[in-house]
Amino acid sequence: MNGVIARRCLTTLVSRSAILSKERQAIFRNLSQKRFCTYFCAKNMLDRVQYSNDFYFRQLFDEKSWTYSYLLADKNSKEAVIIDPVLEMAPRDAKLVEELGLKLKWTLNTHCHADHITGSGWLKKLLPGTLSVIGKKSGANADRFLDENEEVVFGRHKIQAVETPGHTNGCMTFIIHEQGIAFTGDALLIRGCGRTDFQEGDPKVLYEMVHSKILSLPDNFTLYPAHDYKGVMETTVAEEKKYNPRLTKSVTEFVEIMNNLNLPYPHQLDKALPANRECGVYDIPEQQQ
Ligand SMILES: N[C@@H](CCC(=O)N[C@@H](CS)C(=O)NCC(=O)O)C(=O)O
Numbered sequence: 490m491n492g493v494i495a496r497r498c499l500t501t502l503v504s505r506s507a508i509l510s511k512e513r514q515a516i517f518r519n520l521s522q523k524r525f526c527t528y529f530c531a532k533n534m535l536d537r538v539q540y541s542n543d544f545y546f547r548q549l550f551d552e553k554s555w556t557y558s559y560l561l562a563d564k565n566s567k568e569a570v571i572i573d574p575v576l577e578m579a580p581r582d583a584k585l586v587e588e589l590g591l592k593l594k595w596t597l598n599t600h601c602h603a604d605h606i607t608g609s610g611w612l613k614k615l616l617p618g619t620l621s622v623i624g625k626k627s628g629a630n631a632d633r634f635l636d637e638n639e640e641v642v643f644g645r646h647k648i649q650a651v652e653t654p655g656h657t658n659g660c661m662t663f664i665i666h667e668q669g670i671a672f673t674g675d676a677l678l679i680r681g682c683g684r685t686d687f688q689e690g691d692p693k694v695l696y697e698m699v700h701s702k703i704l705s706l707p708d709n710f711t712l713y714p715a716h717d718y719k720g721v722m723e724t725t726v727a728e729e730k731k732y733n734p735r736l737t738k739s740v741t742e743f744v745e746i747m748n749n750l751n752l753p754y755p756h757q758l759d760k761a762l763p764a765n766r767e768c769g770v771y772d773i774p775e776q777q778q
Pocket residue numbers: 554602603604675681682683684685752753754755756757
């Protein structure tokens with residue numbers, strides 16, 4: 490709904506409302522169009538779903554590939570998952586899991602990454618009992634393959650996996666509805682999105698998937714991407730619906746933008762892709778195995 494229509498609806502509501510005092514009604518009537526938008530949109534923009542008391546969340550960073558990994562846990566059962574771990578950071582992550590008294594149950598990858606090797610394989614060795622997970626359509630190896638809407642459980646918490654192809658065929662977004670969060674991988678980045686010029690990329694599919702499965706979540710859901718090259722760390726559905734410079738455009742304009750990005754290939758591409766098809770195990774430095 491645009492600002493003008495929204496304001497008209499509110500004016501009608503205000504004048505019919507028995508709940509608002511005369512003074513409040515006058516304030517709303519006198520708000521200019523600009524101030525109306527600032528007042529109502531800003532409130533939306535700052536809203537977040539609060540985590541439940543038994544939910545643990547930790548964002549981790551790899552400076553080499555600008556990757557964010559996420560350690561999540563059930564505080565009561567101590568079962569934990571790591572989303573998008575990075576090979577070189579596996580010892581750091583394993584140490585943290587142990588220090589916090591957690592038991593790593595799953596390592597999840599949002600997709601077969603082209604810019605770093607997944608830490609799944611090494612974490613499985615460092616923390617025996619851990620199992621790796623990836624979308625079935627990724628074509629990559631893992632202990633468990635996810636289909637559309639399948640759930641990954643740790644303690645009493647549930648992650649819903651939804652297919653969001655377009656960056657790669659096998660991309661999945663992981664949603665925890667109760668906590669109001671979604672891990673978007675490279676499908677949606679903060680004020681951006683994953684490139685679509687290799688790994689079965691398709692801008693039209695990406696546009697459709699991001700709009701129908703991510704930006705259709707409630708405005709107050711926090712979104713956590715696999716990367717951010719500016720250190721912004723997180724965003725929300727409301728922010729991206731308003732400020733994403735690509736995804737707020739029409740599909741035709743979006744396709745035009747994506748087909749003309751002319752980005753250089755990721756510098757770790759040649760070793761990352763073959764390693765990630767095998768769950769990242771092959772490249773563990775020998776002295777550290
Ligand atoms: N400079 C980075 C770029 C990596 C890259 O291209 N990443 C992909 C994700 S696998 C992407 O979609 N990046 C979006 C962007 O750079 O805007 C590198 O060499 O690792």
